[in-house]
Amino acid sequence: MKSLLLILVLAGCATPQGLEPVAPPETNRFTREVLVEDVDEPMQMDFDGENRVYWVERKGGVRRYDGAVSTLGVIPTDHTGEGGMLGIQLAPDVASSRQLYLYFGAPGEGAMHLSRFTLGADDTIDRASEVVLLRVPYERGSHMGGGMTWDAAGNLYLSTGDNSDATQYTPIHWTAEGGAGQDAQRSAANTNDLRGKILRIHPEVKLVMDIAAPAVPGSCEAVRQAGRKDVKVIGLSLPNLCKPCVHDGTVQAVVLWNTADLGYLVVETAAQLIRGEFPAGATKFQSTRMGSLDVNGSEVVLGKPMIFNKENIDKFNF
Numbered sequence: 202m203k204s205l206l207l208i209l210v211l212a213g214c215a216t217p218q219g220l221e222p223v224a225p226p227e228t229n230r231f232t233r234e235v236l237v238e239d240v241d242e243p244m245q246m247d248f249d250g251e252n253r254v255y256w257v258e259r260k261g262g263v264r265r266y267d268g269a270v271s272t273l274g275v276i277p278t279d280h281t282g283e284g285g286m287l288g289i290q291l292a293p294d295v296a297s298s299r300q301l302y303l304y305f306g307a308p309g310e311g312a313m314h315l316s317r318f319t320l321g322a323d324d325t326i327d328r329a330s331e332v333v334l335l336r337v338p339y340e341r342g343s344h345m346g347g348g349m350t351w352d353a354a355g356n357l358y359l360s361t362g363d364n365s366d367a368t369q370y371t372p373i374h375w376t377a378e379g380g381a382g383q384d385a386q387r388s389a390a391n392t393n394d395l396r397g398k399i400l401r402i403h404p405e406v407k408l409v410m411d412i413a414a415p416a417v418p419g420s421c422e423a424v425r426q427a428g429r430k431d432v433k434v435i436g437l438s439l440p441n442l443c444k445p446c447v448h449d450g451t452v453q454a455v456v457l458w459n460t461a462d463l464g465y466l467v468v469e470t471a472a473q474l475i476r477g478e479f480p481a482g483a484t485k486f487q488s489t490r491m492g493s494l495d496v497n498g499s500e501v502v503l504g505k506p507m508i509f510n511k512e513n514i515d516k517f518n519f
Contacts, residue, residue: 439457
């Protein structure tokens with residue numbers, strides 16, 4: 202018989218700072234109370250501020266116990282092998298946001314989803330509220346992980362399995378045909394792979410700001426792959442690198458100087474210096490192309506940066 206157990210600690214052994222250590226309690230000082238029987242492969246549970254117990258079942262069930270069992274939803278889940286609905290964490294502000302986070306295999310995708318759902322007015326999961334925060338591709342239903350917890354800064358931590366079959370050869374590079382699933386070097390030992398890791402996620406991110414040209418399209422692709430339509434990207438970059446991302450709305454704007462103006466200003470500044478028309482100590486520089494510009498010490502300030510967006514980005518080719 203399968204049961205969900207709540208173990209109550211009647212005597213603690215924590216040691217507050219400055220006090221003498223306390224011996225751990227004897228095992229007979231614990232009380233075990235069976236709350237629910239006949240649950241279907243429970244995988245992880247969490248508690249809200251009202252001491253209600255939430256848990257997930259491997260085939261997709263999401264339940265809650267508050268004196269009686271209620272079903273919050275059954276999420277379609279790929280539960281092949283060791284996969285399925287593996288993790289649950291309530292949002293730290295669940296009392297007001299009514300949000301919870303689930304980690305489960307998405308049917309037909311070959312990927313685990315870390316998704317945020319919201320409870321509707323009827324106290325069940327609103328399937329349309331799903332926001333996929335992360336996709337973790339997998340090849341087989343082995344070693345899937347799924348444990349989750351929060352830190353004090355509001356970051357969500359997710360542990361992912363190495364997705365490798367349990368054999369004595371798993372840590373060793375596998376070369377035989379058909380043995381890829383027994384090689385954890387492709388997953389846990391691969392820093393470009395999300396499997397076999399402890400991942401830190403800030404689920405409330407709304408904007409990514411990058412300060413390097415290749416970082417903007419890189420962040421754009423990460424947001425696309427995560428399916429985070431609620432997250433936008435801005436930053437310093439080149440128009441040609443970012444046109445697809447700007448046009449599909451993932452990148453709101455790219456900021457940079459106008460390279461044509463910059464090149465013109467460099468040549469014009471040098472010419473005026475050679476002709477003696479730009480004296481030392483000057484606080485202004487008069488450009489025939491851009492008008493009066495400020496001088497900061499030995500630097501001529503080009504002026505306000507260019508902002509490239511949907512309306513003007515196709516006019517520039519650099």
